[in-house]
Amino acid sequence: MSAKQDSVDDLVKAGYEHGFVSQVASDTLPPGLNEDTIRFISGKKKEPQWMLDYRLKAYRHWLEMNEPDWAHLRYDPIDFQEISYFSAPKKAGDGPQSLDEVDPELLATYEKLGIPLEEQKALAGVAVDAVFDSVSVATTFRKQLADVGVIFCSISEAVHEYPELIKEYLGSVVPHTDNYFAALNAAVFSDGTFVYIPEGVRCPMELSTYFRINEAKTGQFERTLIVADKGSFVSYLEGCTAPMRDENQLHAAVVELVALEDAKIKYSTVQNWYPGDENGVGGIYNFVTKRGDCRGDRSHISWTQVETGSAITWKYPSCILRGDDSVGEFYSVAVTRGHQQADTGTKMYHMGRNTRSTIVSKGISAAHGQNAYRGLVRMGVKAENARNHTQCDSLLIGDQCGAHTFPYIEVRNPTAKVEHEATTSKISEDQLFYCRQRGLKEEDAVSMIVNGFCKEVFNELPMEFAVEARKLLNITLEGAVG
Amino acid sequence: MLSINNLHVEVEGKEILKGLNLEVGTGEVHAIMGPNGSGKSTLSYVLAGRDGYEVTQGEILFDGKNLLEMEPEERAWAGIFLALQYPVELPGVNNMNFLRESLNAVRKGRGEQELDAVAFMKLVREKAASVKLDEKLLKRSVNAGFSGGEKKRNEILQMAMLEPRLAILDETDSGLDIDALRIVAEGVNLLRSAERSIIMITHYQRLLDYIEPDFVHVLADGRIIRSGGKELALELEDKGYAWVLEENAA
Ligand SMILES: Nc1ncnc2c1ncn2[C@@H]1O[C@H](COP(=O)(O)OP(=O)(O)O)[C@@H](O)[C@H]1O
Ligand SMILES: [Mg+2]
Numbered sequence: 001m002s003a004k005q006d007s008v009d010d011l012v013k014a015g016y017e018h019g020f021v022s023q024v025a026s027d028t029l030p031p032g033l034n035e036d037t038i039r040f041i042s043g044k045k046k047e048p049q050w051m052l053d054y055r056l057k058a059y060r061h062w063l064e065m066n067e068p069d070w071a072h073l074r075y076d077p078i079d080f081q082e083i084s085y086f087s088a089p090k091k092a093g094d095g096p097q098s099l100d101e102v103d104p105e106l107l108a109t110y111e112k113l114g115i116p117l118e119e120q121k122a123l124a125g126v127a128v129d130a131v132f133d134s135v136s137v138a139t140t141f142r143k144q145l146a147d148v149g150v151i152f153c154s155i156s157e158a159v160h161e162y163p164e165l166i167k168e169y170l171g172s173v174v175p176h177t178d179n180y181f182a183a184l185n186a187a188v189f190s191d192g193t194f195v196y197i198p199e200g201v202r203c204p205m206e207l208s209t210y211f212r213i214n215e216a217k218t219g220q221f222e223r224t225l226i227v228a229d230k231g232s233f234v235s236y237l238e239g240c241t242a243p244m245r246d247e248n249q250l251h252a253a254v255v256e257l258v259a260l261e262d263a264k265i266k267y268s269t270v271q272n273w274y275p276g277d278e279n280g281v282g283g284i285y286n287f288v289t290k291r292g293d294c295r296g297d298r299s300h301i302s303w304t305q306v307e308t309g310s311a312i313t314w315k316y317p318s319c320i321l322r323g324d325d326s327v328g329e330f331y332s333v334a335v336t337r338g339h340q341q342a343d344t345g346t347k348m349y350h351m352g353r354n355t356r357s358t359i360v361s362k363g364i365s366a367a368h369g370q371n372a373y374r375g376l377v378r379m380g381v382k383a384e385n386a387r388n389h390t391q392c393d394s395l396l397i398g399d400q401c402g403a404h405t406f407p408y409i410e411v412r413n414p415t416a417k418v419e420h421e422a423t424t425s426k427i428s429e430d431q432l433f434y435c436r437q438r439g440l441k442e443e444d445a446v447s448m449i450v451n452g453f454c455k456e457v458f459n460e461l462p463m464e465f466a467v468e469a470r471k472l473l474n475i476t477l478e479g480a481v482g
Numbered sequence: 483m484l485s486i487n488n489l490h491v492e493v494e495g496k497e498i499l500k501g502l503n504l505e506v507g508t509g510e511v512h513a514i515m516g517p518n519g520s521g522k523s524t525l526s527y528v529l530a531g532r533d534g535y536e537v538t539q540g541e542i543l544f545d546g547k548n549l550l551e552m553e554p555e556e557r558a559w560a561g562i563f564l565a566l567q568y569p570v571e572l573p574g575v576n577n578m579n580f581l582r583e584s585l586n587a588v589r590k591g592r593g594e595q596e597l598d599a600v601a602f603m604k605l606v607r608e609k610a611a612s613v614k615l616d617e618k619l620l621k622r623s624v625n626a627g628f629s630g631g632e633k634k635r636n637e638i639l640q641m642a643m644l645e646p647r648l649a650i651l652d653e654t655d656s657g658l659d660i661d662a663l664r665i666v667a668e669g670v671n672l673l674r675s676a677e678r679s680i681i682m683i684t685h686y687q688r689l690l691d692y693i694e695p696d697f698v699h700v701l702a703d704g705r706i707i708r709s710g711g712k713e714l715a716l717e718l719e720d721k722g723y724a725w726v727l728e729e730n731a732a
Contacts, residue, residue, distance in 0.1 A: 067701055427532075429571045433530075433532050434569075434570040436555045436558070437557075438580075438584040439555050439591055439644070440555060441555055444587070448575055449572060449575060452572065452575035452576070453573075
């Protein structure tokens with residue numbers, strides 16, 4: 001039986017396809033963090049005083065905070081002085097006006113990642129705001145979006161062009177005081193995306209941003225803010241992948257969503273950052289704060305995530321269900337293999353009446369992977385007739401991995417109802433033999449079983465993304481068999 | 483077609499098959515009977531190539547080729563099909579989808595074209611009707627929550643789809659009521675042909691009322707201790723296994 005076990009392990013030892021480093025000259029700040037670092041970043045971006053003040057306030061608050069240690073994760077302490085807080089690809093002139101002006105090396109990188117930045121995306125109806133290291137380098141379809149009044153630009157740009165919106169909404173969902181990593185992000189955020197959908201507008205295309213970490217020792221502090229005004233709709237796709245690196249790289253992003261009355265935001269993520277090598281060396285530390293505020297009545301926020309990458313994932317996309325009849329959803333697939341660790345889940349804060357939330361979490365652990373689901377459902381005092389349904393399933397591949405579930409439920413209104421279901425299953429030798437007897441190769445059998453397990457979540461992804469996610473999952477779990 | 487010579491098999495260090503010989507010719511139907519724990523399922527697993535069954539001596543030739551060198555899926559492509567005594571559940575894997583993946587994998591393995599969606603659907607409808615399998619079961623997860631009879635019929639459906647050259651049915655009759663047994667037997671009889679061989683492992687004579695074997699063997703203590711025509715099954719039914727075992731010991 002132990003020989004058998006080895007082959008299952010081989011199966012999950014797939015190489016990391018996106019491990020390469022592109023040769024783009026960078027304008028990188030030396031490692032270190034103090035008030036001057038923050039002034040430098042702000043200065044580089046020619047930010048107004050109010051923005052610098054905001055950063056400094058966050059920084060000073062961060063200095064007073066302690067790193068959280070409650071997650072089911074083990075890692076060496078992060079030395080925040082060892083990290084470089086700014087890096088930008090060199091640009092000729094004032095930045096590219098079209099794709100022709102984009103560094104060909106950069107485009108080649110996206111090409112390798114299978115991100116078609118060119119016309120194919122136009123045909124597919126996707127606008128791309130590509131974040132390479134810390135500065136946005138290419139934005140397409142802006143005009144088409146502008147015609148319907150949709151704003152889709154980098155945060156840096158928005159600070160200059162839409163200061164009123166930024167002042168009103170930035171930090172309004174995730175305040176700089178929220179948690180250690182959110183405070184750090186507020187102080188040093190490099191760039192990110194701003195989206196505003198005006199009242200009654202259905203965004204005519206899926207909006208998509210690809211993130212990529214490229215510089216050694218460059219922390220990435222992306223900031224995303226999406227505001228959906230009354231009765232509007234937007235579907236936003238976030239996809240990430242990073243080149244092979246030896247040193248751990250910190251990623252501490254903040255994503256804020258605001259949905260006003262009758263608005264809906266669908267936020268989908270496929271995350272494939274470098275997970276570290278077979279021995280657990282290297283890989284991305286992914287400490288992300290994602291939160292959506294269903295501020296208006298009947299508003300709706302839906303998070304869907306497929307997490308296959310990173311050495312460490314610490315991530316709880318959450319919904320504040322403030323408006324009456326508002327709806328929050330969380331659909332998640334998290335895969336850990338090798339020595340990856342994930343502590344992920346969601347928080348649903350029911351504040352309004354008749355608020356509804358659905359949580360579907362699928363955790364897959366292989367090899368030495370450790371997967372923890374951590375979810376909080378809080379039914380507030382005024383959450384009359386609020387409902388939550390949680391389905392939390394774990395799938396184990398091999399004997400050395402682990403799955404852990406930490407559901408926290410707080411009910412303060414007697415009319416609110418919370419349902420929680422959890423299962424743990426294992427891909428058994430019986431199942432693999434059965435599939436092989438029916439002609440399937442072992443790796444195809446594993447991917448079929450895994451895809452079946454994840455179906456409910458994949459169904460929530462936009463079509464194109466679902467295909468990508470399935471492919472990614474197969475790459476993640478396939479390997480040289482035997 | 484199949485030639486098993488002096489087969490010795492160990493499971494977890496314990497010898498289960500102890501010098502088994504069996505010849506199955508093309509187009510023949512063989513029944514293997516024997517008491518519980520005699521090694522019938524073990525034989526079926528060894529033929530299908532399951533891990534953990536160690537062949538310590540002997541050989542198995544399939545169409546003259548060394549079967550023991552082939553991976554389980556390669557055996558499936560070559561036309562070996564095993565209907566399991568306890569079919570495995572695959573939660574989340576759509577039954578229809580599984581059938582398509584399986585059929586196309588086998589066709590690919592045989593160097594044939596994959597079936598397009600339309601041709602596949604037509605085939606699956608036709609075959610499902612022939613084993614009276616409710617089409618609703620095609621939309622569910624493979625075997626998950628199926629009744630015993632539904633699981634067995636699903637196995638027969640897979641067999642009908644894959645059109646194997648050698649079908650091994652491990653106690654496909656057990657746990658079936660008489661109607662289900664009749665349906666399963668009809669499914670098997672439909673597959674009977676001059677090019678296809680069938681090994682039926684069964685504990686009871688009653689399946690043989692519906693599927694008439696050419697040969698009957700008694701497997702006991704890891705060996706075929708007696709072979710004969712279909713009348714041997716009737717004799718066993720009458721006198722029980724103890725009779726052959728005693729005769730054998732004598
Ligand atoms: N995986 C296994 N591990 C240990 N012993 C086994 C295993 N499979 C079968 N055996 C043993 O091998 C013998 C034959 O079993 P089996 O082939 O299932 O018999 P049958 O199908 O004729 O009832 C039994 O004694 C059984 O306990
Ligand atoms: Mg048996």
